[in-house]
Amino acid sequence: MNSPPEKARIATIWLDGCSGCHMSFLDIDHRLLEIADRIELVYGPLVDHKEFPENVDVTIVEGAITNEEDEHKIRLVRERTKLLVALGDCAVTGNVPSLRNSFSVDSLYSRAYIENAAEQPAIPKEDIPPLLDRTRPLHEVVSVDLHVPGCPPHPDHIFSVLGDLLDGHIPHLGTIVRFG
Amino acid sequence: MSKTITIDPVTRIEGHSKITIQLNDQGQVDEARFHVTQFRGFEKFTEGRPYYEMPGITARICGICPISHLLASAKACDDLLGVRIPAAADRARRILHMGQTVQSHALSFFHLSAPDILLGMDADPAKRHVLGLAQAHPEIAKEGIWLRMFGQQVIEWLAGRRIHPAWVVPGGVATPLTAEVRDKILEGIPRAIEITQRALELWHGVLGEFKEEVATFGNFPTHFLSLTAPDGGLDLYDGNLRLRDAQRGIVADQLDPTAYDEHIGEAVEPWSYLKMPFYRPQGYPEGIYRVGPLARLNNADHCGTELADKELAEFRKLSANGGAVLSSFHYHYARLIEILYCLETARELLNHPDCLDTNVRAVAQPSRREGVGVAEAPRGTLIHHYRINDGGQIAWANLIIATGHNNMAMNRGITQAAKKFVHGDRIEEGALNRVEAVIRCYDPCLSCSTHALGQMTLRLQLLDSNGNVLDEKARA
Numbered sequence: 118m119n120s121p122p123e124k125a126r127i128a129t130i131w132l133d134g135c136s137g138c139h140m141s142f143l144d145i146d147h148r149l150l151e152i153a154d155r156i157e158l159v160y161g162p163l164v165d166h167k168e169f170p171e172n173v174d175v176t177i178v179e180g181a182i183t184n185e186e187d188e189h190k191i192r193l194v195r196e197r198t199k200l201l202v203a204l205g206d207c208a209v210t211g212n213v214p215s216l217r218n219s220f221s222v223d224s225l226y227s228r229a230y231i232e233n234a235a236e237q238p239a240i241p242k243e244d245i246p247p248l249l250d251r252t253r254p255l256h257e258v259v260s261v262d263l264h265v266p267g268c269p270p271h272p273d274h275i276f277s278v279l280g281d282l283l284d285g286h287i288p289h290l291g292t293i294v295r296f297g
Numbered sequence: 298m299s300k301t302i303t304i305d306p307v308t309r310i311e312g313h314s315k316i317t318i319q320l321n322d323q324g325q326v327d328e329a330r331f332h333v334t335q336f337r338g339f340e341k342f343t344e345g346r347p348y349y350e351m352p353g354i355t356a357r358i359c360g361i362c363p364i365s366h367l368l369a370s371a372k373a374c375d376d377l378l379g380v381r382i383p384a385a386a387d388r389a390r391r392i393l394h395m396g397q398t399v400q401s402h403a404l405s406f407f408h409l410s411a412p413d414i415l416l417g418m419d420a421d422p423a424k425r426h427v428l429g430l431a432q433a434h435p436e437i438a439k440e441g442i443w444l445r446m447f448g449q450q451v452i453e454w455l456a457g458r459r460i461h462p463a464w465v466v467p468g469g470v471a472t473p474l475t476a477e478v479r480d481k482i483l484e485g486i487p488r489a490i491e492i493t494q495r496a497l498e499l500w501h502g503v504l505g506e507f508k509e510e511v512a513t514f515g516n517f518p519t520h521f522l523s524l525t526a527p528d529g530g531l532d533l534y535d536g537n538l539r540l541r542d543a544q545r546g547i548v549a550d551q552l553d554p555t556a557y558d559e560h561i562g563e564a565v566e567p568w569s570y571l572k573m574p575f576y577r578p579q580g581y582p583e584g585i586y587r588v589g590p591l592a593r594l595n596n597a598d599h600c601g602t603e604l605a606d607k608e609l610a611e612f613r614k615l616s617a618n619g620g621a622v623l624s625s626f627h628y629h630y631a632r633l634i635e636i637l638y639c640l641e642t643a644r645e646l647l648n649h650p651d652c653l654d655t656n657v658r659a660v661a662q663p664s665r666r667e668g669v670g671v672a673e674a675p676r677g678t679l680i681h682h683y684r685i686n687d688g689g690q691i692a693w694a695n696l697i698i699a700t701g702h703n704n705m706a707m708n709r710g711i712t713q714a715a716k717k718f719v720h721g722d723r724i725e726e727g728a729l730n731r732v733e734a735v736i737r738c739y740d741p742c743l744s745c746s747t748h749a750l751g752q753m754t755l756r757l758q759l760l761d762s763n764g765n766v767l768d769e770k771a772r773a
């Protein structure tokens with residue numbers, strides 16, 4: 118009897134994005150159950166693992182890099198991942214999160230925590246990661262193996278990309294995907 | 298020696314966060330804190346953008362409830378224009394909102410919380426997720442996926458795509474409903490209702506196993522805030538603000554939502570990017586209140602649709618003395634009842650004789666410098682408030698997001714659960730999961746609430762009284 122084929126170790130992470138790319142992944146609907154047999158979800162917002170594991174085959178990253186924790190995380194993820202996929206415009210270009218780059222970090226904090234606060238106005242600093250000076254797309258910080266643009270990318274494209282990766286090749290996306 | 302336990306990341310929630318639990322010198326839980334670790338800055342960086350870009354930009358606050366942001370933002374823009382949108386546009390926006398609420402509530406119940414409810418709080422964490430659910434209860438997982446898909450399809454059919462469509466515009470919607478779309482949605486509604494009713498049966502069946510959770514998952518008196526219709530009925534799109542107390546007595550009613558600022562203030566705590574809204578007349582932190590499905594059902598006099606009202610009568614029985622239902626565990630229940638309400642309401646709207654009316658957009662130029670839009674997002678009251686300059690560019694923005702309103706209640710809820718389930722300096726996995734599960738009841742959308750979105754994560758840390766980390770719990 119053949120032993121069952123080994124499952125691909127897949128992780129997903131979510132940095133400075135809106136979760137829309139993760140939602141578009143869930144929008145593959147019942148095909149989720151189809152791929153459930155081929156993959157093991159070893160890390161991500163839908164599962165309970167707290168520690169990013171070693172030896173991950175594919176990590177799908179949503180969102181840009183905006184704070185110290187994101188930066189730390191993406192470096193760790195890169196080290197432990199064979200194929201790193203930037204999913205969606207935020208990860209690919211910085212998109213909406215990077216609109217903040219034309220403002221100083223102080224002015225962003227001040228609007229939220231000083232001007233628009235009725236009680237105890239102060240910039241929160243305890244136990245939470247500070248913003249970097251600007252928001253960056255993934256490729257500015259780590260090497261990226263595949264860029265999948267879209268805001269979010271269409272679920273059919275996410276499904277076909279994942280299928281190709283599981284079959285062992287990096288797809289040529291050509292004109293099938295687009296920004297926005 | 299006192300200690301702190303950290304849970305990081307909090308998983309199966311929609312945002313970036315961690316929890317710290319402070320133990321006192323006797324090793325008992327003193328206080329638990331829910332830290333939201335992401336900040337994005339939408340209130341500032343939208344400055345200078347033309348007002349009509351705001352729906353498209355602010356929808357990118359959240360990919361789970363982008364429609365709620367689109368609607369609140371478009372309503373704020375309607376207010377800037379000083380227009381009343383055509384009746385058919387109002388109905389079209391409502392149907393869209395029903396689709397969004399169904400998919401978001403289905404996600405919360407089936408994909409994120411059902412693993413706790415059906416596999417058990419102490420189930421193997423490696424299997425305690427939606428794919429694990431699919432193995433243990435394939436039918437339920439399939440139905441949950443179908444229900445979420447249906448909600449997303451309603452959005453796609455109406456608005457052109459599932460996530461971040463551009464159909465809702467200041468003044469109404471871009472295109473009228475077609476007969477084809479109307480019929481497709483109407484065709485799916487019976488199955489969606491059946492699935493929801495089966496989920497409700499399941500809920501009633503297992504509720505008895507969760508007595509401890511019901512008693513300790515955020516079970517305390519607070520006020521409840523939501524929009525209600527002018528007749529006091531449930532309304533997710535429009536209406537006026539109502540506040541009830543724990544006895545279900547009305548504290549304030551039919552408040553003009555555009556004057557939210559007179560009633561709601563926001564406080565800052567140094568350890569979280571998520572602010573703490575409070576009811577101004579009572580001050581901070583006494584003015585604690587809750588929003589979202591539990592608050593809406595406590596507040597509303599009725600749902601106004603047959604099946605939802607029947608279930609609402611059952612919901613009322615959870616409180617013996619006619620008071621409000623206080624346990625946050627029942628957010629799950631309230632969410633299922635609201636799905637029924639949404640499906641029944643969508644059917645009514647689609648059967649309206651003028652459903653296909655083509656007058657769906659009012660065209661106007663800004664006539665005011667300030668606009669406020671308020672809607673009931675799946676997670677609660679969502680407020681967008683803009684000021685513009687002469688050129689129609691945003692000069693200032695304030696956003697109060699559903700999850701934010703629940704911030705104080707989430708903190709108090711995890712403190713209550715930690716006191717019950719965490720003892721001494723050893724952290725059992727099941728205890729940790731229960732503390733997280735309190736957060737999941739509120740279905741917080743943290744990307745939203747800090748105008749950010751993040752990882753569904755949580756860390757448990759044990760700190761001594763000087764704040765030194767003595768132990769950290771992370772699931773490997």
Ligand code: SF4
Pocket residue numbers: 133134135136137138179180204205206207208212213267268269270357360460
């Ligand atoms: S690319 Fe678009 S959908 Fe994806 S996270 Fe960014 S804003 Fe959201």
